[in-house]
Amino acid sequence: MAARHDLATDPGLQEDLLQARRGTAFFARKLNELTDAELDGGTLLPDWTRRHVVAHVGYNARAIARLVEWAATGVETPMYASSDARNHEINFGATLSPIALRNLFDHSAVHLSVEWRDLPDENWANEVRTAQGRTVPASETVWMRTREVWVHAVDLANGATFNDIPAPVLERLLKDITGAWKTRGTDTGLLINVTDTAGNGAGLTFGDTSAADPTLITGPLPAVVEWATGRGTSGVTATGPSAESAVLAAPKWI
Numbered sequence: 001m002a003a004r005h006d007l008a009t010d011p012g013l014q015e016d017l018l019q020a021r022r023g024t025a026f027f028a029r030k031l032n033e034l035t036d037a038e039l040d041g042g043t044l045l046p047d048w049t050r051r052h053v054v055a056h057v058g059y060n061a062r063a064i065a066r067l068v069e070w071a072a073t074g075v076e077t078p079m080y081a082s083s084d085a086r087n088h089e090i091n092f093g094a095t096l097s098p099i100a101l102r103n104l105f106d107h108s109a110v111h112l113s114v115e116w117r118d119l120p121d122e123n124w125a126n127e128v129r130t131a132q133g134r135t136v137p138a139s140e141t142v143w144m145r146t147r148e149v150w151v152h153a154v155d156l157a158n159g160a161t162f163n164d165i166p167a168p169v170l171e172r173l174l175k176d177i178t179g180a181w182k183t184r185g186t187d188t189g190l191l192i193n194v195t196d197t198a199g200n201g202a203g204l205t206f207g208d209t210s211a212a213d214p215t216l217i218t219g220p221l222p223a224v225v226e227w228a229t230g231r232g233t234s235g236v237t238a239t240g241p242s243a244e245s246a247v248l249a250a251p252k253w254i
Contacts, residue, residue, distance in 0.1 A: 007120050016142045017116060019169060023149035024109050027057060030153045030160050031105060036098035044155045044231050054101050055093025057152050059086075061108035063131070064141050068115040071126040071138035079131040086131065112145065147173055151229060162222035162231070170225045171204065177228045178206040189241065192228075193218045215240040 008014060031054060034041075039050045048056075063079035063086075070077045080086040093104060124139045150169055154160045162170065174194070181187040187207050191214035194204040204221075208214055216239050217224065223235025 006117050008116075008124060009121055010124070013124065013139055013142070016139075016146070019166065020116075020142050020146040020149070021113065022166075023146050023153070023169070024113075026160070026164065027149040027153040027156075028105070028109070030156050030158055031102070034156070034158055038158070039098055039101065041157070043157050048155075049094065050156055051094035051096075051101060052090055053152050053155050054105055055096070056090045057148060058101070058104035058108045059089050059093060060148050061105075061112040061145065064145050065108070065112045065115045067128040067130075067141050068112070068119055068138060070128045071123050071141075072115070072119055074126070076129075078129065083131070116142065143172065147176070154226075154231065162226040165222065165225075167221060170221050174204075174206060174221070174225050174228055177225075181207075189214050191216050192224060194221050194224050196220050213241060 006014065006017060008017065034050065039054070041050050043050055043053050045053065066077040066079055069075075080089075093101065096104065119138065125137050127135050128138055128141070129135050130140075130144070146169060150165045151173070154162060154164070165173075174192075178187060178192065181190075189211045190207045191209065191211060192206040193216060194206075195218060196203070207217075217227065217236055218239075219227070219236035226232045226234070227236045
């Protein structure tokens with residue numbers, strides 16, 4: 001008989017699962033606020049309608065569930081056959097009827113949650129491979145999903161903002177993004193100063209701390225993450241060399 005509660009007992013993992021499910025519920029609420037006709041509307045992502053966003057989030061749940069199944073069985077089940085297959089899947093999903101599109105999101109979210117629920121403690125450390133080719137423990141799938149549902153809820157462009165995203169999620173997302181910039185060598189001379197985090201007034205600093213004359217991006221955590229994901233520049237200020245171009249340079253994260 002399948003478990004009726006999460007088999008995972010690690011408190012940190014349990015908290016991460018809760019955050020992922022809260023993000024899923026938040027995305028569901030913003031989706032349910034949209035009429036069927038409004039699914040054709042634009043989003044914060046270039047060339048993507050709300051249909052594309054919903055299709056992406058739905059198929060992403062299926063893809064991550066395949067990784068959890070891999071961790072459970074030991075049988076390799078990649079997220080996607082290829083990046084082209086992923087893109088085709090999203091474009092196809094965007095053509096579904098409104099009820100089919102909503103069902104895609106609902107059913108795939110439930111499926112993923114059940115896969116997480118039934119994964120025993122000892123399997124969470126099993127390694128799987130992401131669509132980008134990174135080898136990670138199965139526990140990483142929880143964060144992979146968390147960032148998708150929270151950020152894409154904002155992308156639906158019907159009232160959600162980065163202020164709605166919990167501070168721990170924003171902080172980890174900013175670490176991911178700036179870490180990727182560092183790996184690519186695109187953070188040279190760029191310093192980010194977050195003026196508040198988690199409501200306690202403590203600041204965070206990311207980027208090139210060794211730069212003698214850095215371009216400094218400053219703002220509250222939600223605004224800085226909005227900028228870093230390429231969703232907007234409201235609430236951040238830039239000073240130093242290349243300040244204006246730095247504000248506009250953050251790429252879209254999808």
